Amino acid sequence: xxxxxxxxxxxxxxxxxxxxxxxxxxxxxxxxxxxxxxxxxxxxxxxxxxxxxxxxxxxxxxxxxxxxxxxxxxxxxxxxxxxxxxxxxxxxxxxxxxxxxxxxxxxxxxxxxxxxxxxxxxxxxxxxxxxxxxxxxxxxxxxxxxxxxxxxxxxxxxxxxxxxxxxxxxxxxxxxxxxxxxxxxxxxxxxxxxxxxxxxxxxxxxxxxxxxxxxxxxxxxxxxxxxxxxxxxxxxxxxxxxxxx
Amino acid sequence: xxxxxxxxxxxxxxxxxxxxxxxxxxxxxxxxxxxxxxxxxxxxxxxxxxxxxxxxxxxxxxxxxxxxxxxxxxxxxxxxxxxxxxxxxxxxxxxxxxxxxxxxxxxxxxxxxxxxxxxxxxxxxxxxxxxxxxxxxxxxxxxxxxxxxxxxxxxxxxxxxxxxxxxxxxxxxxxxxxxxxxxxxxxxxxxxxxxxxxxxxxxxxxxxxxxxxxxxxxxxxxxxxxxxxxxxxxxxxxxxxxxxxxxxxxxxxxxxxxxxxxxxxxxxxxxxxxxxxxxxxxxxxxxxxxxxxxxxxxxxxxxxxxxxxxxxxxxxxxxxxxxxxxxxxxxxxxxxxx
Amino acid sequence: xxxxxxxxxxxxxxxxxxxxxxxxxxxxxxxxxxxxxxxxxxxxxxxxxxxxxxxxxxxxxxxxxxxxxxxxxxxxxxxxxxxxxxxxxxxxxxxxxxxxxxxxxxxxxxxxxxxxxxxxxxxxxxxxxxxxxxxxxxxxxxxxxxxxxxxxxxxxxxxxxxxxxxxxxxxxxxxxxxxxxxxxxxxxxxxxxxxxxxxxxxxxxxxxxxxxxxxxxxxxxxxxxxxxxxxxxxxxxxxxxxxxxxxxxxxxxxxxxxxxxxxxxxxxxxxxxxxxxxxxxxxx
Numbered sequence: 001x002x003x004x005x006x007x008x009x010x011x012x013x014x015x016x017x018x019x020x021x022x023x024x025x026x027x028x029x030x031x032x033x034x035x036x037x038x039x040x041x042x043x044x045x046x047x048x049x050x051x052x053x054x055x056x057x058x059x060x061x062x063x064x065x066x067x068x069x070x071x072x073x074x075x076x077x078x079x080x081x082x083x084x085x086x087x088x089x090x091x092x093x094x095x096x097x098x099x100x101x102x103x104x105x106x107x108x109x110x111x112x113x114x115x116x117x118x119x120x121x122x123x124x125x126x127x128x129x130x131x132x133x134x135x136x137x138x139x140x141x142x143x144x145x146x147x148x149x150x151x152x153x154x155x156x157x158x159x160x161x162x163x164x165x166x167x168x169x170x171x172x173x174x175x176x177x178x179x180x181x182x183x184x185x186x187x188x189x190x191x192x193x194x195x196x197x198x199x200x201x202x203x204x205x206x207x208x209x210x211x212x213x214x215x216x217x218x219x220x221x222x223x224x225x226x227x228x229x230x231x232x233x234x235x236x237x238x239x240x241x242x243x244x245x
Numbered sequence: 246x247x248x249x250x251x252x253x254x255x256x257x258x259x260x261x262x263x264x265x266x267x268x269x270x271x272x273x274x275x276x277x278x279x280x281x282x283x284x285x286x287x288x289x290x291x292x293x294x295x296x297x298x299x300x301x302x303x304x305x306x307x308x309x310x311x312x313x314x315x316x317x318x319x320x321x322x323x324x325x326x327x328x329x330x331x332x333x334x335x336x337x338x339x340x341x342x343x344x345x346x347x348x349x350x351x352x353x354x355x356x357x358x359x360x361x362x363x364x365x366x367x368x369x370x371x372x373x374x375x376x377x378x379x380x381x382x383x384x385x386x387x388x389x390x391x392x393x394x395x396x397x398x399x400x401x402x403x404x405x406x407x408x409x410x411x412x413x414x415x416x417x418x419x420x421x422x423x424x425x426x427x428x429x430x431x432x433x434x435x436x437x438x439x440x441x442x443x444x445x446x447x448x449x450x451x452x453x454x455x456x457x458x459x460x461x462x463x464x465x466x467x468x469x470x471x472x473x474x475x476x477x478x479x480x481x482x483x484x485x486x487x488x489x490x491x492x493x494x495x496x497x498x499x500x501x502x503x504x505x506x507x508x509x510x511x512x513x514x515x516x517x518x519x520x521x522x523x524x525x526x527x528x529x530x531x532x533x534x535x536x537x538x539x540x541x542x543x544x545x546x547x548x549x550x551x552x553x554x555x556x557x558x559x560x561x562x563x564x565x566x567x568x569x570x571x572x573x574x575x576x577x578x579x580x581x582x583x
Numbered sequence: 584x585x586x587x588x589x590x591x592x593x594x595x596x597x598x599x600x601x602x603x604x605x606x607x608x609x610x611x612x613x614x615x616x617x618x619x620x621x622x623x624x625x626x627x628x629x630x631x632x633x634x635x636x637x638x639x640x641x642x643x644x645x646x647x648x649x650x651x652x653x654x655x656x657x658x659x660x661x662x663x664x665x666x667x668x669x670x671x672x673x674x675x676x677x678x679x680x681x682x683x684x685x686x687x688x689x690x691x692x693x694x695x696x697x698x699x700x701x702x703x704x705x706x707x708x709x710x711x712x713x714x715x716x717x718x719x720x721x722x723x724x725x726x727x728x729x730x731x732x733x734x735x736x737x738x739x740x741x742x743x744x745x746x747x748x749x750x751x752x753x754x755x756x757x758x759x760x761x762x763x764x765x766x767x768x769x770x771x772x773x774x775x776x777x778x779x780x781x782x783x784x785x786x787x788x789x790x791x792x793x794x795x796x797x798x799x800x801x802x803x804x805x806x807x808x809x810x811x812x813x814x815x816x817x818x819x820x821x822x823x824x825x826x827x828x829x830x831x832x833x834x835x836x837x838x839x840x841x842x843x844x845x846x847x848x849x850x851x852x853x854x855x856x857x858x859x860x861x862x863x864x865x866x867x
Contacts, residue, residue, distance in 0.1 A: 076453035088448035371849040538689030545686035
């Protein structure tokens with residue numbers, strides 16, 4: 001049973017079909033890539049899966065539980081963590097706080113939230129995660145002061161804090177400098193070695209071809225290819241989609 | 246090693262400061278004689294509590310409510326009606342009013358809290374006016390005339406005294422307790438979650454934080470606390486009417502005070518109220534009591550000053566001055582850290 | 584009765600429209616809600632009262648003066664205060680205009696004392712009767728003034744360079760900037776014009792209402808409703824919204840309980856905000 005299964009997912013905006021009857025799945029422990037030219041619907045797909053948009057048709061399952069019409073918060077707590085193309089951190093909260101508040105919330109009652117601070121364990125863990133992504137120097141900095149790339153690393157730390165079933169990364173290396181790209185790549189591989197499942201949208205071919213075991217290719221909302229990186233790399237339709245005839 | 250000692254000193258000096266402040270406040274009525282000045286104290290403390298209440302929903306979570314007079318009135322009217330019609334002591338009526346207000350907040354909130362920013366502000370403004378017009382025409386609550394709270398002289402049961410001193414201590418206790426509550430909330434998960442929702446609601450929700458429930462809880466708490474002060478007011482002034490407890494300027498004032506003091510901080514509402522009220526009341530006394538509305542003018546100016554010069558409010562301003570004086574050791578008594 | 588109500592409602596509504604259009608102009612060009620709008624209306628009424636008191640002027644004649652004064656005030660308000668909060672978070676923008684409302688209202692409290700003043704000039708007293716419908720002369724004059732106001736606005740926005748500049752800035756600030764439009768000036772002028780329009784409305788209202796420091800607040804709120812109904816940023820929307828409210832509130836006053844006039848409008852307001860915040864013709 002795959003961790004994430006997407007069946008016949010369709011999303012329309014007015015007359016435009018952004019995502020068209022897409023079928024995908026991600027197995028536990030995999031790193032699956034999602035590529036395609038600009039505007040092919042990748043982020044829209046993620047948005048539908050994560051509950052940011054409401055899908056028009058189709059079904060999304062997380063570990064066999066249907067999550068298609070659930071709210072963002074609920075989907076996150078059920079174990080699907082997504083990051084954004086333009087990193088969304090909390091600019092006036094410190095790096096540590098940013099990570100801390102990504103902890104699991106499902107067991108928190110109202111009184112717990114109102115009166116309890118984060119437990120020592122959580123703080124320790126958050127600090128470890130900040131170290132893991134290499135941001136320990138900036139641990140007390142307001143997250144708004146971080147560069148884009150650093151914020152992406154911060155998001156990774158937050159993802160780990162949640163201990164999800166699967167992490168959806170939307171262009172984790174977009175707009176990031178080379179050193180940080182390698183950092184991000186390394187962290188993802190480390191996390192995967194520990195058993196974390198990833199579904200990654202990427203434009204950077206070098207990176208994604210390197211770390212993905214399997215890939216899906218989207219063009220104009222339709223799935224046009226899937227398979228191993230080699231297979232996809234040589235697929236005519238894919239080449240056409242990117243480079244034209 | 247050195248760090249630990251320095252921190253202990255800081256904490257020690259903070260504690261000493263609080264204690265000193267508390268002692269001063271406890272003895273204030275002895276120092277300040279005269280009903281007029283004592284009235285200023287009571288009034289200022291009332292607004293401290295109201296401002297703290299507003300700050301929870303407005304400063305922390307970020308929903309700018311401009312209709313808190315509704316909850317104030319609900320508290321005042323509930324307890325007054327209970328005293329008048331059923332001889333229930335306001336000490337109980339107070340809590341009933343609080344619950345009523347919280348329930349109303351939950352009901353209204355389920356609809357209105359889906360609005361953001363300007364829209365939410367305008368909606369609460371409108372609701373405040375709806376309530377005012379409704380109460381002004383509803384016989385059950387005395388219409389535009391309102392009610393005079395039945396006079397009982399000095400009585401603990403009826404929460405009334407001829408001297409201002411018991412009132413002072415009650416509202417002082419409320420102010421201290423509410424400030425402590427906000428302090429606890431600020432330090433707890435609520436503080437982080439609320440600020441997160443305020444700064445980026447989508448991001449917060451994608452981290453699994455239920456923003457809507459947080460807003461509802463804040464709003465209900467705000468309403469509850471505000472209603473408690475409403476009862477206090479009714480028992481202090483002994484007269485309530487839509488013109489005195491349901492007016493727009495009250496709703497706006499309790500929003501303005503935290504902004505001036507420092508929105509989303511524990512001490513902001515305190516500083517805001519303490520800074521402007523005594524000052525303006527004093528000036529008013531000097532000007533022969535003819536200076537109507539001086540408070541509001543000052544608050545208006547203060548907001549504009551704050552917004553243009555130091556958006557983080559008096560708290561931040563004092564912090565900076567403190568730092569400048571101490572040559573950079575940092576302010577110990579204003580909580581502007583996370 | 585129904586027709587009478589509708590006619591009266593339209594007359595009343597025209598005033599709301601004129602007030603509302605100023606609000607929507609400001610929103611349209613800088614996405615700012617002016618919570619002090621009603622206070623400027625009140626200022627206009629006091630100006631008319633002053634000229635009535637000192638020179639016996641009928642408010643109609645004070646219109647040009649009030650319009651100029653309020654234009655300048657609006658212009659200055661932008662330059663001195665609003666310009667500095669254009670980049671501030673919304674919280675501060677909201678509170679600044681609220682503070683402005685406080686400032687203006689309570690300065691009047693302080694200066695003019697909160698007594699109720701009236702302007703009693705015989706000029707427009709009485710009613711016309713047409714086909715059995717009573718039309719109050721003063722309200723008809725108000726209606727005429729508002730219609731004129733809208734016509735002037737239309738001409739200004741479509742046929743003058745400045746007006747086109749304002750429209751350009753409202754539609755696409757970046758493009759306008761690229762074309763060399765002085766955006767800051769457009770903002771300031773929009774504030775000035777909004778207040779000038781409000782001044783006209785205020786002048787016409789000053790005959791019919793008690794002049795008092797908080798008299799404008801209610802109209803400020805009604806202007807919000809009109810703008811919400813018609814759509815934030817849309818001038819036609821403001822016009823239509825104002826008229827709808829005028830008719831609706833008059834009908835509510837006649838067919839339901841009289842005091843429910845305003846609450847009914849405000850309830851509609853909240854419903855509109857929730858169900859269709861974009862209003863009828865809104866863009867954002």
